[in-house]
Amino acid sequence: MRISDKTNPTEYRAVEDRYDEMTYRRCGNSGILLPAISLGLWHNFGFLDNLEVARNILRTAFDAGVTHFDLANNYGPPYGSAEENFGLLLKRDFARYRDELIISSKAGYDMWAGPYGNLGSRKYLVASCDQSLKRMGLDYVDIFYHHRPDPDTPLEETMGALDHLVRQGKALYVGISNYPADLAQQAFDILKSLGTPCLIHQPKYSMFERWVEDDLLGTLDDNGVGCIAFSPLAQGMLTNKYIDGIPEDSRAAKGMTYLEKSQVEAQLPKIKQLHQIAVERGQKLSQMALSWLLKDDRVTSVLIGASSPNQLLDNLESLEKLEFDEDEIRKIDEVLTS
Ligand SMILES: NC(=O)c1ccc[n+]([C@@H]2O[C@H](COP(=O)([O-])OP(=O)(O)OC[C@H]3O[C@@H](n4cnc5c(N)ncnc54)[C@H](OP(=O)(O)O)[C@@H]3O)[C@@H](O)[C@H]2O)c1
Secondary structure, X not given: OOOOOOOOOOOOOOOOOOOOOOOEEEOOOOOOEEEOEEEEOOOOOOOOOOHHHHHHHHHHHHHOOOOEEEOOOOOOOOOOHHHHHHHHHHHHHHHHHHHHOEEEEEEOOOOOOOOOOOOOOHHHHHXXXXXXXXXXXXXXXXXXXXXXXXXXXOHHHHHHHHHHHHHOOOEEEEEEEOOOHHHHHHHHHHXXXXXXXXXXXXXXXXXXXXXXXXXXXXXXXXHXXXXXXEOOOHHHOOOOOOOOOOOOOOHHHOOOOOOOHXXXXXHHHHHHHHHHHHHHHOOOHHHHHHXXXXXXOOOOEEEEOOOOHHHHHHHHHHHHOOOOOHHHHHHHHHHHHO
16 A cells, blocks of 8 residues: 555546455445545644645545545534535545545534524534535535434434435435434434435444443444444544654644543553553554454444544554454453453
């Protein structure tokens, strides 16, 4: 695999062998296969980021068979800018590959001022999807998600809005994110009754965040719904990045992100022990963290972030070793539960 920085600014041609090495997994009971590793654009793709780096990350990903790019209305900063940049790069580099891509967006968190730019009303979801399509220059997204549960809007209204977007041709499939198992089940039942089955659930899942193991993964399996795990590297904590301190160019060092230095410091003893286990397995910690999630075939894909093409390539190597022996599983569990 290689970094795709062929710097001809106008002409990008994906490499011919891009599908040779990637593993694709079926998303629940659907017709869709997703790459085992997908790329999220939450960070590193906004107006404050370097567009050429972003472009090389996308090219590198696509050249390695990563066919799924995940966005949301408010990714940036500022809000909307990741979609706008992605739209620009899609037009420049990927227009001819649109039918080889699964592009997702979401609405559910704060997006615009006033009572209609947040949470789960039909008004918000439909308007937000229209805005996302405009920013990305797309006729449709492949997956449109409700980003988080809204306790004050009837679930029928929110799921009805997702179904409506599919019927309008603005989304091919729908998903939900951050829903607990019981509410997810209700959402699946409503969507099924409307004739738009839920394709996928996007929960936070990593070695450091294992809530999905209690009920959610079982519920998804029972309903034939796929699972794409977000922040599988715990925003970079499950990599070698922080072992010797907090680098200046890291997410934890930048003030405006959701990763606090104190969080990293609290996890450091576990990070170091996990790193040791990874080395004994012949992997980097980031690779082991991804392999560990993918050993469960109920996990369709892991949705990583990357601030450079090299990080992405590093992480793709996790696919070369997905098996764990009992001793490794036990040692990892001991560290995680200590
Ligand atoms: N549905 C939701 O509510 C929700 C919430 C959050 C995220 N998401 C989705 O999930 C995607 C991924 O989330 P995430 O960015 O938090 O995922 P992550 O994969 O846990 O963290 C990505 C960060 O880890 C570091 N990293 C990655 N590979 C590395 C490597 N090999 N070596 C060293 N450091 C490495 C980089 O940090 P540095 O930038 O510090 O280099 C990178 O930006 C998002 O883009 C978004 O699509 C969804």
